Amino acid sequence: MHELATEFGCHRTTIAERLKKAGTVMRGHSPTPKDVDSMVCLYTNGLSLQEVGKQLGFCANTVRNCLRERQIRARDKHCRDR
Numbered sequence: 001m002h003e004l005a006t007e008f009g010c011h012r013t014t015i016a017e018r019l020k021k022a023g024t025v026m027r028g029h030s031p032t033p034k035d036v037d038s039m040v041c042l043y044t045n046g047l048s049l050q051e052v053g054k055q056l057g058f059c060a061n062t063v064r065n066c067l068r069e070r071q072i073r074a075r076d077k078h079c080r081d082r
Contacts, residue, residue, distance in 0.1 A: 031058060036066045043067060 001019075005012040016026065031039070035056055042052045049060040049067075056063075067074070 025057070031056075031062065031066055036070065039063050039066050040070055040072055043072065 001012040001015045004015045008015070019026065035058070038056055039052050039058075042055060043049070043063070047055070049063045052058075053060045053063045064074070
């Protein structure tokens with residue numbers, strides 16, 4: 001975004017706003033409550049943190065943090081509750 005802002009002579013937030021209006025999903029966007037609901041559902045149905053993240057477009061750490069906020073118990077590598 002910095003390069004585009006320099007090229008077009010505007011601020012990077014202007015570039016970000018235009019991209020969002022055009023429907024571009026930005027890297028590093030925060031999960032919505034609906035995304036977190038999906039994370040909970042997928043994880044409690046047996047998917048790993050990585051699999052949930054890949055399916056929804058987030059990293060495993062983001063999934064882990066969201067699940068912690070919802071007080072969902074983590075599983076170990078063998079699918080046992082910790």
